[in-house]
Every structure is written in C-alpha cells, then in structure tokens.
Amino acid sequence: MTENWTTLRELLLPAVGARGRAVESALRGAIRDGQLAAGLRLPSSRDLAAQLGVSRGTVTSAYGQLVAEGYLTSRHGSGTRVAEGIGRATPPAEPARPARQWRFDLRPGLPALGAFPRAEWAAATRSALADLPDEALGYPDPSGWPELRAELAGYLGRVRAVTATAGDVVITHGAAEGLSLLASVVGGRIAVEEPGHPGQVEMLRANGSTPVPTTVDEHGIDVDALRRNGCRAVVVTAAHQFPLGVALRPARRHALLAWARDHDGLIIEDDYDAEHRYDRPALRAVQAMEPSRVAYLGSVSKTLAPALRLGWLVLPPALRATTVRRKEVTDLGCSPLPQAAFATLLRSGGYDRHLRRTRALYRTRRDALLGAIADRLPDWEPVGVAAGLHVVLRLPAGTDDAATSALLAGRGVNAPALSTYATHPPYPGLVLGYAATTPDRLRAAVAEIARITRPGGR
Known part of the structure; x- marks a missing residue:
C-alpha cells in the first residue's frame, strides 16, 4: 500500500x-x-x-x-x-516593543520597496533553479557562484569601468559583510569619512579595526588630513558621498591614489548608490584608475532590496586569498540560489530595465521634494541633489539641527539631523531620503515640516 x-x-x-x-x-x-x-x-x-x-x-x-x-x-x-490550557505553565513572553509609527518617514537608505520587480525576480529564480545542477546544492564556493561573478565582472566594467575578471569578485551578504571582511583582514587604523555613516564605524570596530574620522568638504575627503592621521586604509564613498552628496573631485582622486602608493595603503571604495544619477553623467569608479590599490564594494540593497542580502567585493590581488579564506571560515559562503537568480536577471537585461524604471521614478520623487522645499522652505538649501536617494537640507547658520529633528520627531516626522552623522558637522542640516515616499507624500511632509518649524507661517 x-x-x-x-x-x-x-x-x-x-x-x-x-x-x-x-x-x-x-x-x-x-x-x-x-x-x-x-x-x-x-x-x-x-x-x-x-x-x-x-x-x-x-x-x-x-x-x-x-x-x-x-x-x-x-x-x-x-x-x-x-488541548489548550494543558501542560506546564510558561512565563509570558515579554511583549515586543512596537516600532515607531512615523507619519512621514524620511530617513535615508531605503529604495522604493514597492518597485521591486517581483515578476522578473520570480521568473529569474524559476529559470535559474531549473538550470542549477544537483552539485550546486552542496556547500557553495566561498567566492560565490561562478556565473554571477562572471556576470558582475562584465556589468561593473560596462557601467562603472571597473577592471575585473570573475576571479577578482567575491560575493557577500550585502556590502556590510564586504566591509566587515576587509576590516578583519586589514585590521589596524582605518580612516572613515566625517561626516559619514555610523554603521561603517560600528562594523569596523566590531571586526577589530579602529575607525579614524577624516574630514570631508565640498571636494570630497581631505587627503592632506588623511596623510596626517597615520592610517593605512580608508573607506570612501567617492561617487556620491554619504551623507553630503558630493562627488570626489578629479584632483582629490589623483591625490588619494598618490597617498595609497606613498603609504602602501588600501582604498575601500563603497559604491553604495552610484546607479542613481539625474543631472550629471556617470562617474568612473576610483578602482578603474588603479585596481591594485582599491577594494571595490557594492550591493543590490539600494537597487533591488536590502532583504536579498546580496553584495560583492572586487579585490586587488594581494587580498584575494586571505579574504576568501576569511569568508569561508566565517559563513561557508552565500546561498547559490539567489546568486543564480541575480545572474539570470543580469544576463537577461532585466536588471538594466529595472534600473531605468527606478531612475525615472526617483527623479520624479526628487523633483517633487525639491519643488516643495522651494515653495515652502525657500531659505533652506538642498545639497547633493544630482544623484542618489537622499538630499541634505542645509539649515540657516546657527540652527540647532538636533533640536529641529527632535521637534519634528515629536510630531511624527522622521528627519535625521546631519549632526548625527558627524562629531563636527560642516553646517546644520537634515538628511532626507525620498526614494521610498510618493510625490504627494513628499509634498505633504515638507508642508508639515514648514508648519512645525515656522509657527504662524504657511
């Protein structure tokens, strides 16, 4: 039977x-x-x-x-x-603390999650799974799925001028793991941009490195300050600095590479949102200028969704073997299934089509935000608007941006202060993400900010 x-x-x-x-x-x-x-x-x-x-x-x-x-x-x-009510009594679980319900959540860092290409991703997953050999379901290559590494090498060379072969690429659980791997391999003092992302500082510390804040101005990271701080590695967001939004100027790029040569240093290039640009052409990656001195970081967290946990490292030859070994002993490699699906999406052109759609979507949202600011907050200056998923709203001199942010938070508007990203910010400001919010909601958010910060005004 x-x-x-x-x-x-x-x-x-x-x-x-x-x-x-x-x-x-x-x-x-x-x-x-x-x-x-x-x-x-x-x-x-x-x-x-x-x-x-x-x-x-x-x-x-x-x-x-x-x-x-x-x-x-x-x-x-x-x-x-x-049956219910039978058995050993267990202490009641501590109630989960509810997440803050913002009326307007303008924190930076999130793409439009509703724009995730579900149908194309599902089709890519089905196609990849059908073609996946049985042996691919065993423990993976710690460097990553070979087909994805080859597709990424071609894609990054095409859109960012990155110089790489499949052998130079290591697949990671997002850019966060890539930075953590480099921190554990390189160690010591690593320069970080000031202002910069607090998460980078935490990851470096958690992996045995000492982050050293290094000033950023309107031209990008201050290389003279970098020369003085005694670091042998530096993390830069060259294409669109976070959070100020400036691009690293050509003279600074050359000076940064000269620093790396003079100090046998490593440049860790975090290319976190270079695909999103509106009023300027694409920039070549710093890695393209001297691959032996630059470790290039990227991910799909700002293009598809953070939940996929897919990222990559393009490594100089001196770091490849040690980094791959570190990856192997920490997590045995990333799952081949989403890697194979992403490789299919890249190969089919689905990823490029998605980026064209979202670039147009984000331009519309950015324009709505800028228009509302010009109308309701004309003396607050938007900075870093040509690319990315956020703007910095520069407040009038003497404004306490932390107090302004707290005032807005009390009324349900999440608008982080620039001072939360720096010990000594260059000016008071608010860091506003716009990618995850519709144009109408962005206009309503700016109107609410104006009402809160300007009693009796419009």
Missing part, C-alpha cells in the same frame, strides 16, 4: 514497548511537561503506531482516553491536537 506522505508527522516519545498504557502515559507526560505544545497536531494513529512499533488499536485507544481526560481534542478533518 502506498504511504501517504502528506500526513506523515514524526513524534519523539520514549520507547514504550508493546504495552498500551505505556503509549497513553508517554503522551500524557509529554503534554504535562510542555514537550507537546497546546494546539500541536499529533500524527495519525496509523503513523504513530508505525513509529512506535505498536498496533494501531493501541494508539487509537490512547488517543481516546486522553481526549476523554481533556488532554487532547479530536475533530473530523483537523486531526488530533493537544
């Missing part, structure tokens, strides 16, 4: 021999001790009898007795379940 695998459920009970009462006693004890939770569906009498090596009648009799005692419930069509 064919086994009905759709109802098969395993249940761990002590050896009971052939005695009927032993099955009943074992079940009663497991329920009392909390091993079998309230509401849990038990195996069918046939299944449990086969598992315990007793007759089906023995299990049926035990179930019937425990139903009569109130330990179990039995309904036609829903099987036999452990």
